[in-house]
Amino acid sequence: MLAIYLAALDSADNAEAFEAVYERYKRLVYHVACQIVHDPHLAEDVAQEVFLYIAKNFARLHRQDPHKFAAYLVSCTRSRAFLLLAQRQDAPGEEEPDLDRNADPAPVPEDAVIDEQQAQHLMQAVQQLAPIYRDPLRLLAQGYTYREIAAALALRESTVRQRIARGRKLLWKELHDER
Template identity: 50%
Template sequence: MLLSLYLAVLDDQSNEEQFIAVYNTYKRLVYHTAYKIMGDSYLAEDVLQEVFLYVAKNFSKIHRENCHELAAYLVSCSRSRAYDMLRNQREELLEEVSDAPDGAPVPDDAAVSADNIEHLTELIGQMKPMYRDPLR
């Protein structure tokens, strides 16, 4: 079903067979790369869908001659989309916490107490960019 969606947005319909081959070859790699970052199968599936939707829209521009370069490119796309998704989730969580009235109860299943979120955000801001950026 999703494959038909990708084929519908393919930038050049003459590349359908090539796209199907790329999708079948690399879908597991993209999924597992995303899963390592997200830790959730549903979110990894979302990353997989976003990556291949992007690939379909730009398929004629993507160099496919070297399979190692293509695999590296797809891994890079997967990581980028996964970190973007985590960053968006973090921002939504911080908005929810900051929108909550002072003294509002923290959910029992919260991983970090509301008092520590500001402190953790400050500590993350002091880290080197290579460690800080994925956490943000």
Template identity: 30%
Template sequence: MNRAAAFFRKVLLMLGFYLSLIDEPDDKEKFAEIFRSYGNMMFSKAMSILHNAALAEEAVQESFLKIAKNISKISEPNCSKTAAFIVIIVRNTALDMLKSEHINDTEPLDEAIPDISSDVLSHIISSDGYSALMNAVGELDSIYSDILMLKLVYGYDTLSISKLMKIPVKTADSRIYRGKKLLMTKLEELYGTEKSGKQ
């Protein structure tokens, strides 16, 4: 706790730098609120992955930089959607640092990935089942839930996701494809589908 407090006194000096990356006054205000509200949680999350205070500090600083660059995607600083977005960023930043010493494990695909459209998924997204969809996404392994949150909730395209998560575009495509398949299976278990029995 003392370490975290000392770190945030140091990081507070960086706040001016982060704010200088943001043009709009409203976005600056949003970022400052995020900085105040989520800083301790981000440090704790990074520590739980890295088990090293210096690396956790670096992960939080890198995460704040990513948040500053993507601040226009955040509409409301204090909501569960924003909290989930921030957890995704800090977790992936910390995991990326953890992997940096190892060979990056990619998921190659031998063929083009088809676009998956599902009546079940479309129905859930367009109906009042949004919270059910988010619960189903949350039950997936984080390798898929994080990427689906960025794709389905925040509307990021594959290239933006690959940059944010520091993974190859092909890997992002692969995880989106596999994540959607897993999500559809889970949603079909919950909601069923009339069409599955028809030929």
């Protein structure tokens, strides 16, 4: 596969630098894709798309700070993975990856403001939200900006802001109506 990427490069110097980048970041890109698509084969497809894009634009991209470049790769991978999932959901007759929705939620830190029961209730409330509200809220909770969320979900930034606001309102209503 590396040969295909190298063919997209324009010089031998870039080929050596790209090989180093590929070896350094291939596991990171695959891991991020696998976390999103939950299918090793689809994760490989996403990784291939990302590295092909990087190879085509390598002369412009490889001069970045290594930390910024790694962050860019993660952002690019997430965007392509979410786009792939959206395309698969829109395509009739294709199975979507087996997402384990009943997996145990992350443990609550001991110094959390809410107790474990409230955290479990919050996690259940988030899981019950429609995906159009749940996905942007989860990405926001992971530290992504509205612009990055919009790019990852192939939406306008204003749409992302509106869905997050509506999702928060639904969560607030769910959590305060039961008390």
